[in-house]
Amino acid sequence: MTKPITQEELWNQVKAKFYQEIGPVSFDTYIEPLIPVTLTDSSIILEVPIDESTNIIDKWNKSYAMSFVQYAMEIAEGFIKPELRVADTLPRASTLQTENLTFTRESDLNEAFTFDKFVVGTGNENAYAIARAVAEDPGKVYNPYLIYGGVGLGKTHLMQAIGNAYSKTTPSARIKYATAEDFLNDFTESLRAGEGATAAFKKEYRTVDLLLIDDIQFWSGKEKVQEEFFNTFNVLTKTGKQIIMTSDKLPTEIVDLQSRLTSRFEAGISMDIQKPDLPTRVAILKNLAETDNLDIPNDVLELIADKIDSNIRTLEGTFHRFEAMLRYRNKPATKETAQKILGDLNINQGFKVTVERIQQVVADYYMQTIDDLKSTSRKKDLVTARHVAMYLTRTLTNESLPDIGRSFGGRDHSSVLHATNKITEKAESDPRTKEMLIALTDEIKNGK
Numbered sequence: 209m210t211k212p213i214t215q216e217e218l219w220n221q222v223k224a225k226f227y228q229e230i231g232p233v234s235f236d237t238y239i240e241p242l243i244p245v246t247l248t249d250s251s252i253i254l255e256v257p258i259d260e261s262t263n264i265i266d267k268w269n270k271s272y273a274m275s276f277v278q279y280a281m282e283i284a285e286g287f288i289k290p291e292l293r294v295a296d297t298l299p300r301a302s303t304l305q306t307e308n309l310t311f312t313r314e315s316d317l318n319e320a321f322t323f324d325k326f327v328v329g330t331g332n333e334n335a336y337a338i339a340r341a342v343a344e345d346p347g348k349v350y351n352p353y354l355i356y357g358g359v360g361l362g363k364t365h366l367m368q369a370i371g372n373a374y375s376k377t378t379p380s381a382r383i384k385y386a387t388a389e390d391f392l393n394d395f396t397e398s399l400r401a402g403e404g405a406t407a408a409f410k411k412e413y414r415t416v417d418l419l420l421i422d423d424i425q426f427w428s429g430k431e432k433v434q435e436e437f438f439n440t441f442n443v444l445t446k447t448g449k450q451i452i453m454t455s456d457k458l459p460t461e462i463v464d465l466q467s468r469l470t471s472r473f474e475a476g477i478s479m480d481i482q483k484p485d486l487p488t489r490v491a492i493l494k495n496l497a498e499t500d501n502l503d504i505p506n507d508v509l510e511l512i513a514d515k516i517d518s519n520i521r522t523l524e525g526t527f528h529r530f531e532a533m534l535r536y537r538n539k540p541a542t543k544e545t546a547q548k549i550l551g552d553l554n555i556n557q558g559f560k561v562t563v564e565r566i567q568q569v570v571a572d573y574y575m576q577t578i579d580d581l582k583s584t585s586r587k588k589d590l591v592t593a594r595h596v597a598m599y600l601t602r603t604l605t606n607e608s609l610p611d612i613g614r615s616f617g618g619r620d621h622s623s624v625l626h627a628t629n630k631i632t633e634k635a636e637s638d639p640r641t642k643e644m645l646i647a648l649t650d651e652i653k654n655g656k
Protein backbone atom coordinates (compact mmCIF):
# COMPACT_ATOMS: atom_id res chain seq x y z
CA MET A 209 0.00 0.00 0.00
CA THR A 210 1.53 3.27 -0.95
CA LYS A 211 -1.10 5.58 0.47
CA PRO A 212 -1.57 5.60 4.25
CA ILE A 213 -5.16 4.69 4.97
CA THR A 214 -6.96 3.09 7.90
CA GLN A 215 -8.81 -0.15 7.66
CA GLU A 216 -12.16 1.58 8.17
CA GLU A 217 -11.47 4.17 5.50
CA LEU A 218 -10.44 1.55 3.00
CA TRP A 219 -13.39 -0.72 3.71
CA ASN A 220 -15.93 2.12 3.65
CA GLN A 221 -14.68 3.38 0.33
CA VAL A 222 -14.59 -0.12 -1.14
CA LYS A 223 -18.13 -0.67 0.09
CA ALA A 224 -19.32 2.50 -1.59
CA LYS A 225 -17.90 1.31 -4.90
CA PHE A 226 -19.51 -2.09 -4.51
CA TYR A 227 -22.85 -0.46 -3.75
CA GLN A 228 -22.70 1.54 -6.94
CA GLU A 229 -21.62 -1.41 -8.97
CA ILE A 230 -23.86 -4.23 -7.78
CA GLY A 231 -26.94 -2.49 -6.37
CA PRO A 232 -28.59 -2.69 -2.95
CA VAL A 233 -29.84 -6.29 -3.01
CA SER A 234 -26.52 -7.95 -3.76
CA PHE A 235 -24.75 -5.41 -1.59
CA ASP A 236 -26.89 -6.30 1.43
CA THR A 237 -26.37 -10.00 0.81
CA TYR A 238 -22.68 -10.23 0.03
CA ILE A 239 -20.87 -7.09 1.17
CA GLU A 240 -22.63 -5.55 4.13
CA PRO A 241 -22.33 -8.66 6.37
CA LEU A 242 -18.52 -8.68 6.12
CA ILE A 243 -16.44 -7.27 8.92
CA PRO A 244 -12.85 -6.14 8.30
CA VAL A 245 -10.54 -7.58 10.95
CA THR A 246 -6.92 -6.95 10.03
CA LEU A 247 -5.32 -4.79 7.38
CA THR A 248 -1.67 -5.24 6.39
CA ASP A 249 0.30 -3.77 3.50
CA SER A 250 -0.79 -6.51 1.17
CA SER A 251 -3.94 -8.04 2.55
CA ILE A 252 -7.13 -7.50 4.45
CA ILE A 253 -8.91 -10.16 6.47
CA LEU A 254 -12.69 -10.00 6.20
CA GLU A 255 -14.81 -12.01 8.55
CA VAL A 256 -17.85 -13.76 7.11
CA PRO A 257 -20.82 -14.51 9.36
CA ILE A 258 -21.06 -18.20 9.91
CA ASP A 259 -24.62 -18.81 8.82
CA GLU A 260 -24.07 -17.14 5.46
CA SER A 261 -20.60 -18.40 4.86
CA THR A 262 -21.26 -20.75 1.95
CA ASN A 263 -23.06 -18.21 -0.16
CA ILE A 264 -20.78 -15.33 0.47
CA ILE A 265 -17.54 -17.21 0.01
CA ASP A 266 -18.75 -18.71 -3.25
CA LYS A 267 -19.79 -15.34 -4.58
CA TRP A 268 -16.53 -13.68 -3.53
CA ASN A 269 -14.41 -16.36 -5.08
CA LYS A 270 -16.36 -16.18 -8.30
CA SER A 271 -16.87 -12.47 -8.76
CA TYR A 272 -16.07 -10.03 -5.98
CA ALA A 273 -12.47 -10.77 -5.05
CA MET A 274 -11.26 -9.38 -8.36
CA SER A 275 -13.42 -6.28 -8.04
CA PHE A 276 -12.12 -5.74 -4.53
CA VAL A 277 -8.50 -5.84 -5.70
CA GLN A 278 -9.32 -3.34 -8.40
CA TYR A 279 -11.16 -0.94 -6.04
CA ALA A 280 -8.46 -1.21 -3.39
CA MET A 281 -5.85 -0.44 -6.04
CA GLU A 282 -7.68 2.75 -6.94
CA ILE A 283 -8.21 3.78 -3.33
CA ALA A 284 -4.95 2.78 -1.66
CA GLU A 285 -2.73 2.74 -4.74
CA GLY A 286 -1.39 -0.70 -3.97
CA PHE A 287 -2.22 -4.39 -4.22
CA ILE A 288 -4.39 -5.64 -1.35
CA LYS A 289 -5.65 -9.21 -1.36
CA PRO A 290 -8.94 -9.96 0.41
CA GLU A 291 -8.86 -13.04 2.64
CA LEU A 292 -12.17 -14.35 3.89
CA ARG A 293 -12.39 -16.01 7.29
CA VAL A 294 -15.45 -17.59 8.82
CA ALA A 295 -16.37 -15.83 12.07
CA ASP A 296 -16.40 -18.15 15.02
CA THR A 297 -19.11 -16.33 16.89
CA LEU A 298 -22.75 -17.20 16.66
CA PRO A 299 -25.46 -14.79 15.67
CA ARG A 300 -26.73 -13.24 18.91
CA ALA A 301 -30.29 -14.46 18.49
CA SER A 302 -29.21 -18.05 18.60
CA THR A 303 -27.76 -18.27 22.08
CA LEU A 304 -30.97 -19.21 23.84
CA GLN A 305 -31.87 -22.00 21.51
CA THR A 306 -28.47 -23.63 21.61
CA GLU A 307 -28.02 -23.70 25.36
CA ASN A 308 -28.64 -27.40 25.73
CA LEU A 309 -27.01 -28.52 22.57
CA THR A 310 -23.78 -30.45 22.93
CA PHE A 311 -21.88 -31.45 19.86
CA THR A 312 -19.11 -33.98 19.91
CA ARG A 313 -16.29 -32.19 21.68
CA GLU A 314 -14.00 -29.94 19.73
CA SER A 315 -10.90 -32.03 20.03
CA ASP A 316 -11.66 -35.64 20.60
CA LEU A 317 -8.20 -36.65 19.51
CA ASN A 318 -6.71 -39.73 21.08
CA GLU A 319 -3.34 -38.63 22.42
CA ALA A 320 -1.90 -42.09 21.85
CA PHE A 321 -2.37 -41.79 18.10
CA THR A 322 0.89 -40.06 17.25
CA PHE A 323 3.41 -40.39 14.43
CA ASP A 324 5.94 -41.70 16.96
CA LYS A 325 3.74 -44.65 17.77
CA PHE A 326 2.92 -45.41 14.15
CA VAL A 327 5.11 -48.15 12.73
CA VAL A 328 5.93 -47.45 9.11
CA GLY A 329 6.15 -50.39 6.74
CA THR A 330 5.44 -51.40 3.15
CA GLY A 331 1.65 -51.22 3.49
CA ASN A 332 1.46 -47.70 4.86
CA GLU A 333 4.62 -45.79 3.97
CA ASN A 334 3.01 -43.64 1.27
CA ALA A 335 0.01 -42.78 3.41
CA TYR A 336 2.43 -41.92 6.23
CA ALA A 337 4.61 -39.67 4.05
CA ILE A 338 1.60 -37.65 2.93
CA ALA A 339 0.28 -37.47 6.47
CA ARG A 340 3.61 -35.96 7.56
CA ALA A 341 3.48 -33.40 4.75
CA VAL A 342 -0.09 -32.45 5.64
CA ALA A 343 0.78 -32.04 9.31
CA GLU A 344 3.64 -29.71 8.39
CA ASP A 345 1.71 -27.51 6.03
CA PRO A 346 -2.04 -28.10 6.26
CA GLY A 347 -4.47 -26.60 3.78
CA LYS A 348 -1.92 -26.51 1.00
CA VAL A 349 -1.08 -29.22 -1.52
CA TYR A 350 -2.86 -32.32 -0.23
CA ASN A 351 -6.30 -30.98 0.46
CA PRO A 352 -8.47 -32.89 1.07
CA TYR A 353 -6.47 -35.92 2.13
CA LEU A 354 -8.35 -39.21 2.15
CA ILE A 355 -6.89 -42.32 3.75
CA TYR A 356 -8.64 -45.52 2.77
CA GLY A 357 -8.21 -49.24 3.42
CA GLY A 358 -9.46 -52.31 5.27
CA VAL A 359 -10.63 -52.61 8.85
CA GLY A 360 -8.19 -51.99 11.67
CA LEU A 361 -5.21 -51.04 9.53
CA GLY A 362 -4.40 -47.68 11.12
CA LYS A 363 -6.47 -45.15 9.19
CA THR A 364 -7.81 -43.42 12.30
CA HIS A 365 -4.41 -43.56 13.97
CA LEU A 366 -2.69 -41.87 11.04
CA MET A 367 -5.41 -39.25 10.61
CA GLN A 368 -5.32 -38.35 14.29
CA ALA A 369 -1.52 -38.31 14.25
CA ILE A 370 -1.80 -35.38 11.82
CA GLY A 371 -4.11 -33.60 14.26
CA ASN A 372 -1.88 -34.32 17.25
CA ALA A 373 1.27 -33.19 15.43
CA TYR A 374 -0.32 -29.99 14.21
CA SER A 375 -1.75 -29.13 17.58
CA LYS A 376 1.75 -29.48 19.02
CA THR A 377 3.37 -27.13 16.50
CA THR A 378 0.38 -24.78 16.45
CA PRO A 379 -1.29 -24.87 19.87
CA SER A 380 -3.82 -22.21 18.90
CA ALA A 381 -5.14 -24.34 16.02
CA ARG A 382 -8.72 -25.50 16.13
CA ILE A 383 -8.90 -29.16 15.31
CA LYS A 384 -12.15 -31.06 15.04
CA TYR A 385 -12.33 -34.84 14.93
CA ALA A 386 -15.65 -36.57 14.36
CA THR A 387 -16.80 -39.78 12.84
CA ALA A 388 -19.09 -39.47 9.85
CA GLU A 389 -21.80 -40.73 12.16
CA ASP A 390 -21.06 -37.98 14.73
CA PHE A 391 -21.33 -35.43 11.95
CA LEU A 392 -24.67 -36.86 10.89
CA ASN A 393 -25.97 -36.95 14.47
CA ASP A 394 -24.84 -33.40 15.19
CA PHE A 395 -26.44 -32.22 11.99
CA THR A 396 -29.74 -33.99 12.67
CA GLU A 397 -29.78 -32.72 16.24
CA SER A 398 -29.15 -29.16 15.09
CA LEU A 399 -32.03 -29.37 12.62
CA ARG A 400 -34.31 -30.66 15.35
CA ALA A 401 -33.26 -27.95 17.80
CA GLY A 402 -33.97 -25.05 15.43
CA GLU A 403 -32.32 -22.17 13.69
CA GLY A 404 -29.85 -21.14 16.36
CA ALA A 405 -28.64 -24.70 16.64
CA THR A 406 -28.01 -24.85 12.92
CA ALA A 407 -25.72 -21.87 13.28
CA ALA A 408 -24.01 -23.57 16.22
CA PHE A 409 -23.50 -26.66 14.09
CA LYS A 410 -21.92 -24.56 11.36
CA LYS A 411 -19.66 -22.89 13.88
CA GLU A 412 -18.59 -26.26 15.19
CA TYR A 413 -17.55 -27.58 11.80
CA ARG A 414 -16.77 -24.55 9.66
CA THR A 415 -14.49 -22.47 11.83
CA VAL A 416 -11.77 -25.05 12.33
CA ASP A 417 -8.28 -25.20 10.90
CA LEU A 418 -8.30 -28.98 10.55
CA LEU A 419 -11.42 -31.08 10.09
CA LEU A 420 -10.95 -34.82 10.56
CA ILE A 421 -13.85 -37.05 9.52
CA ASP A 422 -13.65 -40.80 10.08
CA ASP A 423 -15.36 -43.50 8.03
CA ILE A 424 -17.15 -41.43 5.41
CA GLN A 425 -18.58 -44.59 3.82
CA PHE A 426 -21.21 -44.20 6.53
CA TRP A 427 -22.85 -41.45 4.46
CA SER A 428 -23.67 -43.83 1.64
CA GLY A 429 -27.21 -43.08 0.45
CA LYS A 430 -27.75 -40.32 3.05
CA GLU A 431 -28.47 -37.37 0.80
CA LYS A 432 -29.07 -34.61 3.34
CA VAL A 433 -25.89 -35.12 5.28
CA GLN A 434 -23.91 -35.34 2.06
CA GLU A 435 -25.31 -31.99 1.04
CA GLU A 436 -24.39 -30.47 4.39
CA PHE A 437 -20.88 -31.88 4.21
CA PHE A 438 -20.55 -30.53 0.67
CA ASN A 439 -21.22 -27.04 2.02
CA THR A 440 -18.92 -27.50 4.99
CA PHE A 441 -16.24 -28.82 2.66
CA ASN A 442 -16.52 -25.81 0.35
CA VAL A 443 -16.31 -23.25 3.10
CA LEU A 444 -13.26 -24.89 4.64
CA THR A 445 -11.30 -25.53 1.48
CA LYS A 446 -12.07 -22.08 0.12
CA THR A 447 -10.70 -20.49 3.27
CA GLY A 448 -7.54 -22.60 3.09
CA LYS A 449 -8.43 -25.02 5.87
CA GLN A 450 -7.41 -28.67 5.79
CA ILE A 451 -9.80 -31.61 5.54
CA ILE A 452 -8.71 -35.17 6.25
CA MET A 453 -11.03 -38.13 5.87
CA THR A 454 -10.92 -41.89 6.14
CA SER A 455 -12.97 -44.50 4.38
CA ASP A 456 -12.95 -48.24 3.92
CA LYS A 457 -12.84 -47.78 0.15
CA LEU A 458 -12.22 -45.17 -2.52
CA PRO A 459 -15.01 -42.56 -2.63
CA THR A 460 -15.88 -43.57 -6.19
CA GLU A 461 -16.56 -47.07 -4.88
CA ILE A 462 -18.88 -45.90 -2.12
CA VAL A 463 -22.41 -46.69 -3.22
CA ASP A 464 -24.65 -43.63 -3.45
CA LEU A 465 -22.07 -41.00 -2.67
CA GLN A 466 -22.88 -37.90 -4.70
CA SER A 467 -20.56 -37.35 -7.64
CA ARG A 468 -20.08 -33.69 -6.73
CA LEU A 469 -18.50 -34.95 -3.50
CA THR A 470 -16.33 -37.58 -5.14
CA SER A 471 -15.10 -35.07 -7.69
CA ARG A 472 -14.26 -32.60 -4.90
CA PHE A 473 -12.35 -35.34 -3.10
CA GLU A 474 -10.44 -36.15 -6.26
CA ALA A 475 -9.08 -32.62 -6.29
CA GLY A 476 -6.98 -33.59 -3.29
CA ILE A 477 -5.21 -36.88 -2.74
CA SER A 478 -6.34 -40.37 -1.74
CA MET A 479 -3.90 -42.92 -0.38
CA ASP A 480 -4.54 -46.45 0.70
CA ILE A 481 -3.20 -48.43 3.64
CA GLN A 482 -2.56 -52.09 2.87
CA LYS A 483 -2.22 -55.03 5.20
CA PRO A 484 1.12 -54.89 7.01
CA ASP A 485 3.81 -57.41 6.10
CA LEU A 486 5.39 -59.70 8.71
CA PRO A 487 8.32 -57.41 9.69
CA THR A 488 5.88 -54.52 10.22
CA ARG A 489 3.62 -56.69 12.37
CA VAL A 490 6.59 -57.83 14.46
CA ALA A 491 7.72 -54.21 14.85
CA ILE A 492 4.25 -53.23 16.04
CA LEU A 493 4.35 -55.99 18.66
CA LYS A 494 7.87 -54.96 19.72
CA ASN A 495 6.65 -51.42 20.24
CA LEU A 496 3.77 -52.62 22.38
CA ALA A 497 6.10 -54.78 24.46
CA GLU A 498 8.52 -51.90 24.92
CA THR A 499 5.78 -49.48 25.91
CA ASP A 500 4.60 -51.92 28.57
CA ASN A 501 8.14 -52.79 29.73
CA LEU A 502 7.83 -56.43 28.77
CA ASP A 503 10.73 -58.55 27.68
CA ILE A 504 9.36 -60.98 25.12
CA PRO A 505 11.66 -63.08 22.93
CA ASN A 506 11.58 -62.36 19.22
CA ASP A 507 10.45 -65.83 18.20
CA VAL A 508 7.37 -65.48 20.40
CA LEU A 509 6.48 -62.13 18.87
CA GLU A 510 7.07 -63.62 15.43
CA LEU A 511 4.71 -66.48 16.18
CA ILE A 512 1.91 -64.09 17.13
CA ALA A 513 2.61 -61.79 14.17
CA ASP A 514 2.71 -64.75 11.84
CA LYS A 515 -0.72 -65.97 12.83
CA ILE A 516 -2.52 -62.64 12.79
CA ASP A 517 -1.89 -61.13 9.44
CA SER A 518 -4.80 -59.00 8.42
CA ASN A 519 -5.89 -56.64 11.17
CA ILE A 520 -3.70 -54.59 13.50
CA ARG A 521 -6.50 -54.12 16.01
CA THR A 522 -6.75 -57.92 16.40
CA LEU A 523 -2.97 -58.12 16.59
CA GLU A 524 -2.97 -55.62 19.46
CA GLY A 525 -5.88 -57.38 21.18
CA THR A 526 -4.03 -60.70 21.04
CA PHE A 527 -0.92 -59.09 22.42
CA HIS A 528 -2.86 -57.65 25.34
CA ARG A 529 -4.38 -61.05 26.12
CA PHE A 530 -0.90 -62.53 26.01
CA GLU A 531 0.32 -59.78 28.32
CA ALA A 532 -2.53 -60.53 30.75
CA MET A 533 -1.49 -64.21 30.80
CA LEU A 534 2.05 -63.20 31.73
CA ARG A 535 1.12 -60.64 34.34
CA TYR A 536 -1.90 -62.11 36.05
CA ARG A 537 -1.50 -65.83 35.53
CA ASN A 538 2.27 -65.86 35.82
CA LYS A 539 2.71 -67.75 32.56
CA PRO A 540 6.16 -67.60 30.94
CA ALA A 541 6.69 -65.52 27.79
CA THR A 542 7.06 -68.61 25.61
CA LYS A 543 5.72 -69.88 22.34
CA GLU A 544 3.53 -72.35 24.26
CA THR A 545 1.76 -69.55 26.12
CA ALA A 546 1.30 -67.71 22.85
CA GLN A 547 -0.08 -70.86 21.21
CA LYS A 548 -2.59 -71.15 24.00
CA ILE A 549 -3.91 -67.63 23.35
CA LEU A 550 -3.97 -68.18 19.62
CA GLY A 551 -5.82 -71.45 20.12
CA ASP A 552 -8.36 -69.77 22.41
CA LEU A 553 -8.94 -67.14 19.79
CA ASN A 554 -9.60 -69.91 17.30
CA ILE A 555 -7.08 -68.45 14.98
CA ASN A 556 -5.91 -70.62 12.16
CA GLN A 557 -2.50 -71.94 13.13
CA GLY A 558 -1.42 -73.04 9.74
CA PHE A 559 -3.82 -75.82 8.83
CA LYS A 560 -5.53 -75.09 5.58
CA VAL A 561 -9.08 -76.39 5.85
CA THR A 562 -9.35 -78.77 2.89
CA VAL A 563 -11.51 -81.83 2.23
CA GLU A 564 -8.43 -84.00 2.84
CA ARG A 565 -7.67 -82.31 6.16
CA ILE A 566 -11.25 -82.84 7.31
CA GLN A 567 -11.30 -86.46 6.15
CA GLN A 568 -8.04 -87.15 7.98
CA VAL A 569 -9.13 -85.64 11.30
CA VAL A 570 -12.55 -87.31 11.21
CA ALA A 571 -11.12 -90.69 10.14
CA ASP A 572 -8.58 -90.57 13.00
CA TYR A 573 -11.29 -89.65 15.48
CA TYR A 574 -13.43 -92.65 14.49
CA MET A 575 -10.38 -94.87 14.09
CA GLN A 576 -11.03 -95.43 10.39
CA THR A 577 -9.04 -94.61 7.27
CA ILE A 578 -9.78 -92.08 4.52
CA ASP A 579 -10.31 -95.01 2.14
CA ASP A 580 -12.96 -96.34 4.52
CA LEU A 581 -14.78 -93.01 4.34
CA LYS A 582 -14.76 -93.21 0.56
CA SER A 583 -15.77 -96.87 0.44
CA THR A 584 -19.27 -98.30 -0.09
CA SER A 585 -19.28 -100.05 3.29
CA ARG A 586 -22.37 -99.29 5.41
CA LYS A 587 -21.02 -100.35 8.79
CA LYS A 588 -22.78 -98.24 11.43
CA ASP A 589 -19.69 -96.45 12.86
CA LEU A 590 -18.33 -95.83 9.43
CA VAL A 591 -21.60 -94.37 8.14
CA THR A 592 -21.65 -91.91 11.08
CA ALA A 593 -18.02 -90.95 10.47
CA ARG A 594 -18.75 -90.38 6.77
CA HIS A 595 -21.79 -88.24 7.57
CA VAL A 596 -19.82 -86.14 10.05
CA ALA A 597 -16.99 -85.65 7.55
CA MET A 598 -19.42 -84.59 4.83
CA TYR A 599 -21.21 -82.24 7.22
CA LEU A 600 -17.92 -80.59 8.26
CA THR A 601 -16.81 -80.29 4.64
CA ARG A 602 -20.08 -78.60 3.84
CA THR A 603 -19.82 -76.15 6.75
CA LEU A 604 -16.08 -75.44 6.73
CA THR A 605 -15.33 -75.21 3.02
CA ASN A 606 -16.92 -73.66 -0.04
CA GLU A 607 -17.16 -76.99 -1.85
CA SER A 608 -20.44 -77.64 -3.66
CA LEU A 609 -22.63 -80.66 -2.88
CA PRO A 610 -21.62 -82.53 -6.08
CA ASP A 611 -17.91 -81.80 -5.42
CA ILE A 612 -18.21 -83.14 -1.88
CA GLY A 613 -19.97 -86.24 -3.22
CA ARG A 614 -17.11 -86.81 -5.64
CA SER A 615 -14.52 -86.48 -2.84
CA PHE A 616 -16.33 -89.18 -0.88
CA GLY A 617 -16.08 -92.02 -3.39
CA GLY A 618 -18.22 -90.59 -6.17
CA ARG A 619 -21.44 -90.21 -4.22
CA ASP A 620 -24.50 -88.36 -5.42
CA HIS A 621 -25.14 -84.77 -4.23
CA SER A 622 -28.38 -85.94 -2.57
CA SER A 623 -26.37 -88.33 -0.34
CA VAL A 624 -24.32 -85.33 0.83
CA LEU A 625 -27.48 -83.36 1.50
CA HIS A 626 -28.97 -86.27 3.41
CA ALA A 627 -25.78 -86.61 5.50
CA THR A 628 -25.57 -82.90 6.37
CA ASN A 629 -29.29 -82.76 7.30
CA LYS A 630 -28.92 -85.77 9.53
CA ILE A 631 -25.95 -84.35 11.43
CA THR A 632 -27.56 -80.89 11.70
CA GLU A 633 -30.64 -82.46 13.31
CA LYS A 634 -28.54 -84.58 15.63
CA ALA A 635 -26.46 -81.60 16.75
CA GLU A 636 -29.65 -79.70 17.52
CA SER A 637 -31.10 -82.45 19.69
CA ASP A 638 -27.95 -83.89 21.25
CA PRO A 639 -25.48 -81.61 23.07
CA ARG A 640 -22.75 -84.29 22.96
CA THR A 641 -22.84 -84.36 19.17
CA LYS A 642 -22.66 -80.57 19.13
CA GLU A 643 -19.62 -80.57 21.42
CA MET A 644 -17.96 -83.23 19.34
CA LEU A 645 -18.46 -81.16 16.19
CA ILE A 646 -16.97 -78.10 17.89
CA ALA A 647 -13.97 -80.12 19.06
CA LEU A 648 -13.43 -81.61 15.61
CA THR A 649 -13.71 -78.17 13.98
CA ASP A 650 -11.15 -76.82 16.38
CA GLU A 651 -8.79 -79.68 15.67
CA ILE A 652 -9.22 -79.34 11.90
CA LYS A 653 -8.32 -75.64 12.11
CA ASN A 654 -5.78 -75.57 14.90
CA GLY A 655 -4.41 -79.08 15.34
CA LYS A 656 -4.52 -81.01 18.59
Ligand SMILES: Nc1ncnc2c1ncn2[C@@H]1O[C@H](COP(=O)(O)OP(=O)(O)OP(=O)(O)O)[C@@H](O)[C@H]1O
Pocket residue numbers: 321325326327328332357358359360361362363364365366423454456492520521524
Ligand atom coordinates in the same frame (compact mmCIF):
# COMPACT_ATOMS: atom_id res chain seq x y z
N1 LIG B 1 1.27 -48.78 11.70
C1 LIG B 1 0.82 -48.90 12.95
N2 LIG B 1 1.67 -48.82 13.99
C2 LIG B 1 1.24 -48.95 15.25
N3 LIG B 1 -0.05 -49.17 15.60
C3 LIG B 1 -0.93 -49.24 14.61
C4 LIG B 1 -0.56 -49.11 13.24
N4 LIG B 1 -1.66 -49.24 12.48
C5 LIG B 1 -2.68 -49.44 13.33
N5 LIG B 1 -2.26 -49.44 14.60
C6 LIG B 1 -3.09 -49.64 15.79
O1 LIG B 1 -4.13 -50.54 15.45
C7 LIG B 1 -5.36 -50.16 16.04
C8 LIG B 1 -6.39 -49.98 14.97
O2 LIG B 1 -6.05 -48.86 14.18
P1 LIG B 1 -7.14 -47.81 13.66
O3 LIG B 1 -8.25 -47.67 14.62
O4 LIG B 1 -6.41 -46.58 13.27
O5 LIG B 1 -7.65 -48.59 12.38
P2 LIG B 1 -8.71 -48.14 11.29
O6 LIG B 1 -8.10 -48.48 9.98
O7 LIG B 1 -9.12 -46.74 11.50
O8 LIG B 1 -9.91 -49.13 11.63
P3 LIG B 1 -11.46 -49.05 11.19
O9 LIG B 1 -11.49 -49.53 9.79
O10 LIG B 1 -12.11 -50.01 12.13
O11 LIG B 1 -11.93 -47.66 11.35
C9 LIG B 1 -5.09 -48.88 16.81
O12 LIG B 1 -4.90 -49.18 18.17
C10 LIG B 1 -3.79 -48.36 16.20
O13 LIG B 1 -3.01 -47.64 17.13
